[in-house]
Amino acid sequence: MKEFLRSMLGSCLGVLVAILLIVIVLFGLGAAMSAGGKSNKTAEKGVLKLTLNAAIPEKTDNVETSFGDTPGSTLGLRHMVRLLENAAKDDNIKGVVIQASTVQTGQATLLQLRNAIASFKESGKFVYAYADSYSQSAYFLASVADSVFLNPNGDVGLQGYGMVTPFFKGSLEKLGIDFDIFYAGDFKSATEPLRRTEMSPENRLQSKVFLNDMVGLMKSEVSKSRKIPLFELDRIMSELDGRDAKRALHNKLVDETIYWDEFEARVRKKVKLDADEKINYLSLDDYNLLSELTEEGKYTEKVAVVYAEGDVVYNMSGKGMIDNNKYLKIFDKIRKDKNIKAVVLRVNSGGGSALTSDIIWREVELLKAKGIPVIASFGDYAASGGYYIAAGADSIFASPNTLTGSIGVFSMLPNFKKLSNDKLGITFDSVKTHAMAVNLSTVYAMSDKEKAYITESTNDIYQQFLNRVSKGRGMPVDSVHKYAQGRVWTGRTAKEIGLVDEIGYLQEAINAAAKKAKISDFKVVEYPRIEKSMLEQLVESWAKQQAEEGENAHMNAEMRWLLRLYKENKAVWQAEGVQARMLLDIKFD
Incomplete structure (x- = not known):
């Protein structure tokens, strides 16, 4: 009964989502089977078209399938960056077109992709951007282009960053559901939606600080690319002065307002095509198949990248999860491979199980004990348990807009006594041989002794977290505590306070790992190994077609937001044991 009631809370909404997903998958299978066919594309006079309607995982295909996402073969960030690097040297590729009204990715990923496009421009090839309208994140990416074009009836959604947090305390009280919540760290805000009706002062403070830092970086990049003063960008955001095409053009957010056919005429001119010739657009997936991009397979020595x-x-198991059993096997395999000379731990996680976090921390220690250097590299997030697993690394690299820190933990247990007794008319009785035989029940109020035990356990694990960071970073525990307490920092600030060593991306971390291992000629091997299910392979064709065509983009964005909100809160509500987890819902668009 205890497990039933625990699961019920997080599963009711899941039933509705599952029904919707089944309908979509069944429809998609039919469409995929009828579409059929294999592409006969070539790279000659090719123009890379970046639509970015699908989620971008760190490693190719290492992403959980969700509504509106592209299942199956989904290129990872490093893979995409390498393809752009290859395209810059490929005489067949004439330029890049960014056609993205919305993007599904975090800000650190977006910044690295933006930097890769900027590097592509150094080849002298053109980069154009076009959209019927630009979300804020899409414009952040598009602004790096040589020229930015907009539909005459479009808009540019520059508005600043914000957070909208739903609070469930009131609705749970009406349902008769209580939560006993224990947390270490005044800034540890993951449980606030269940214990408060508004943000705490600490959470409001930390959110304002890191949002200002992140939007400042975005403004700086846009200002440099578009040659718009920072104060003018602030005005545009505050007044929504890109809300129509005329204002966007007047404020120099875009270079021209034209229709798609007019835009294609400009692309043809760049590629030196006649007016009636078809432009050879290539998605990164297309180009991946044509370029046959591989690692440097001739070398024996390896740097392992563990995503x-x-x-x-x-x-638990599944793609897009950091599971104790899977990662124990990965690290064991690495230790047994004599040719692996260094490891890069690439983290993109808001955390979760404190137990698994500590298990992976131990695996990093075992690698170092064997003389294998470990360099950590942070993506969009490396917070709470995501920071824990990397705390022992020899060196830590982060993007300037990575969200990291959140060094704190929490425990929680739902109580359904009021729901079962008052709402459903169900009562419980028990017989026990010892005082704690039915402890931590979801149908009885928690005793003072039980509360004391959980408080002690939560504080002990928080202290252990501090000690792990203290050892790994070479900082006194008191100094770690000063910057811990569950507080979230950007990568740029984390470097200033000693939680991060360098501002840099995955490739810089790989280079640093090779240097520390004293190797110059090596190949990169990636973990975990990803295998596609038959269902994913069947759905892939249809899903990619929908993503590339951008159908119902706004609806999909809203559905993804609701689904993400459901999944994140379900993960918290159903969590067992002490959690080292960050939960944020930041509005970038």
Whole structure:
């Protein structure tokens, strides 16, 4: 009964989502089977078209399938960056077109992709951007282009960053559901939606600080690319002065307002095509098949990149998860491979299970004990348990707009006594041989002794977290505590306070790992190994077609937001044991 009631809370909404997903998958299978066919594309006079309607995982295909996402073969960030690097040297590729009204990715990923496009421009090839309208994140990416074009009836959604947090305390009280919540760290805000009706002063403070830091970086990049003063960008955001095409053009957010056919005429001119010739657009997926991009396979010595992205979970499995059993096998395999000379731990996670976090921390220690250097590299997030697993690394690299820190933990247990007794008319009785035989029940109020035990356990794990960071970073525990307490920092600030060593991306971390291992000629091997299911392969064709065509983009964005909100809160509500988890819903668009 205890497990039933625990699961019920997080599963009711899941039933509705599952029904909708089944309908979509069944429809998609039919469409995929009828579409059929294999592409006969070539790279000659090719123009890379970046639509970015699908999620971008760290590692190719290492992403959980969700509504509106592209299942199956989904290129990872490093893969995409390498393809752009290859395209810059490929005489067949004439330029890049960014056609993205919305993007589905975090800000650190977006910044690295933007930097890769900027590097592509150094080849002298053109980069154009076009959209019927630009979301804020899409414009952040598009602004790096040589020229930015907009539909005459479009808009540019520059508005600043914000957070909208739903609070469930009132609705749970009406349902008769209580939560006993224990947390270490005044800034540890993951449980606030269940114990408060508004943000705490601490959470409001930290949110304002890191949002201002992140929007400042975005404004700086846009200002440099578009040659718009920072104060003018602030005015545009505050007044929504890109809300129509005329204002966007007047404020120099875009270079021209034209229709798609007019835009294509400009692309043809760049590629030196006749007016009736078809432009050879290539998606990065297309180009990946044509370029046959491989690692440097001739070398024996290796640098292993271990991607740790998604929730940190215990005894669960699946893509986009950091599971104790899977990662124990990965690290064991690495230790047994004599040719692996260094490891890069690439983290993109808001954390989760404190137990699994500590297990992976131990695996990093075992690698170092064997003389294998470990360099950590942070993506969009490396917070709470995501920071824990990397705390022992020899060196830590982060993007300037990575969200990291959140060094704190929490425990929680739902109580359904009021729901079962008052709403459903169900009562419980028990017989026990010892005082704690039915402890931590979801149908009885928690005793003072039980509360004391959980408080002690939560504080002990928080202290252990501080000690792990203290050892790994070479900082006194008191100094770690000063910057811990569950507080979230950007990568740029984390470097200033000693939680991060360098501002840089995955490739810089790989280079640093090779240097520390004293190797110059090496190949990169990636973990975990990803295998596609038959269902994913069947759905892939249809899903990619929908993503590339951008159908119902706004609806899909809203559905993804609701689904993400459901999944994140379900993960918290159903969590067992002490959690080292960050939960944020930041509005970038």
